[in-house]
Amino acid sequence: MTKWGLVGLIVLATSAGEVLQSMGMKHNGEIHDFRPGALRSLAARLVQNRYIIASVLAMAVSFFAFMALVSVAELSFAVPVTASSIILETVLAKYLLKETIGWKRGAGALLVACGVALLSL
Amino acid sequence: MTEEQHKKTRIFTVIVVLSNVLGNSFLSRGMRGVGELLSLSPLPYIQALFNPWVALGASLLVLWLLSHMALLSWADLSYVLPVTAIGYVLVALTARVFLHEHVSPWRWAGIGLIVAGVMLVSRTAAITTAKPSGDAA
Numbered sequence: 484m485t486k487w488g489l490v491g492l493i494v495l496a497t498s499a500g501e502v503l504q505s506m507g508m509k510h511n512g513e514i515h516d517f518r519p520g521a522l523r524s525l526a527a528r529l530v531q532n533r534y535i536i537a538s539v540l541a542m543a544v545s546f547f548a549f550m551a552l553v554s555v556a557e558l559s560f561a562v563p564v565t566a567s568s569i570i571l572e573t574v575l576a577k578y579l580l581k582e583t584i585g586w587k588r589g590a591g592a593l594l595v596a597c598g599v600a601l602l603s604l
Numbered sequence: 605m606t607e608e609q610h611k612k613t614r615i616f617t618v619i620v621v622l623s624n625v626l627g628n629s630f631l632s633r634g635m636r637g638v639g640e641l642l643s644l645s646p647l648p649y650i651q652a653l654f655n656p657w658v659a660l661g662a663s664l665l666v667l668w669l670l671s672h673m674a675l676l677s678w679a680d681l682s683y684v685l686p687v688t689a690i691g692y693v694l695v696a697l698t699a700r701v702f703l704h705e706h707v708s709p710w711r712w713a714g715i716g717l718i719v720a721g722v723m724l725v726s727r728t729a730a731i732t733t734a735k736p737s738g739d740a741a
Contacts (some may be wrong), residue, residue, distance in 0.1 A: 484644070501672075501681060508677040509733070515608075535673075542669060550631065550658075554640050558632035559699035559707065563692055563714070569685050577681035583732035584682055587724050591632050592682065594721030598702045600712025602696060 489552045493545050494568045495596045500541030501568075507534030509580075563602035570596050605730055609678055613730050616675040620684075621691040623668035629698045631661030679730040686725040691716055 484492070511532060514525065529535045552561045571591045576582045584592075606633075634657025652658050677685055693715045699705040 501676075504673055505676045505681040508673055509710075511677060513609075513678040514674050529673075539669075546662075546665065547646075549628075550635060550649060550652060552630045552703075553628075554638060555633040557699065557705050558628060558703060559696055559705045559711070561626055561632070562695045566689065566692055569689065572685055573682050576680065576685075580681060580717045581733055582682045585728060588682055588686070588728045591686045591721040591723075591725030591728075594717050594724065595686045596721075598714040598717030598719075598721060599689070599692060601717065602692060602711050604708065604710040 484551070486552065486556055489548050490564055492548045493552065493565045494571065496541045496545035496548065497568045498571045498575060500538045500545055501572055502579060503534045503538035503541060505576070505580055507532045507538055510534060520589065560603060563599045566599040567596065570601065609730065613675070613679055617684075617687055619671040620668060620675055620688050621694065623671060624688070625691045625694040625698060626694060627661045627664030627668055629661070629702065630657050630664065632699075632703065634658035634661055651735045663696050665689075680732055683725060683728065683730045686721055690722050693718055 507529070511525075511528060516522075549561065551563065552565070569592060573584065573589075577584045634655045635652065638652045638655055638658065653662060672684070672688075696707055696711055696715055700707040
């Protein structure tokens with residue numbers, strides 16, 4: 484697979500993984516208790532959450548594709564270029580997760596995306 | 605957002621950013637020793653995990669995944685993404701200082717835009733959707 488093929492795969496897998504992760508964690512509910520016993524019961528619930536299972540699979544694809552990418556490209560190229568997923572994920576957050584993207588958050592995401600594009604030059 | 609959520613958000617944002625930056629940096633450092641890896645077979649990837657730098661990077665990225673999941677249990681994805689993007693700035697600095705990669709004026713300009721974007725988004729509420737109904741730990 485080519486360098487740009489890997490970038491495309493990472494962006495798609497990361498976007499799918501993070502949106503599914505957000506769905507799964509919101510479905511599970513906010514974490515308040517970080518004691519070992521409570522975290523064990525949380526882990527037992529999460530391994531049965533289908534959003535989390537799908538998310539971990541997508542993130543594993545993203546991780547191994549990233550390993551391949553950093554074996555052929557510089558880190559200062561690989562990290563920013565794959566961060567272009569921010570735009571896709573912000574759109575998915577609005578339409579799939581029903582989050583409110585006000586002007587500050589929209590403009591902020593756009594500034595970050597432009598900054599990331601400059602970092603990849 | 606409650607004071608508890610503000611505090612948790614700050615702590616977990618720091619963990620997410622640091623584990624991601626250090627994890628990616630160690631992974632990159634290790635993969636340089638492993639060599640080109642463009643195979644579709646899983647074996648070379650598993651072999652690469654035995655490189656100490658790659659193993660350390662992968663462990664930190666597992667910490668990143670877990671802390672990111674915790675943060676997303678109460679914060680919006682569209683909040684978490686830009687706020688944790690400050691990590692891209694740290695990656696550029698790490699690449700410059702420790703991996704001796706060249707950081708051009710364009711990249712410094714990109715760093716400035718990311719910082720401005722992060723500052724703007726961090727002034728919004730971390731959660732805009734309905735409060736989750738689950739009774740998680």
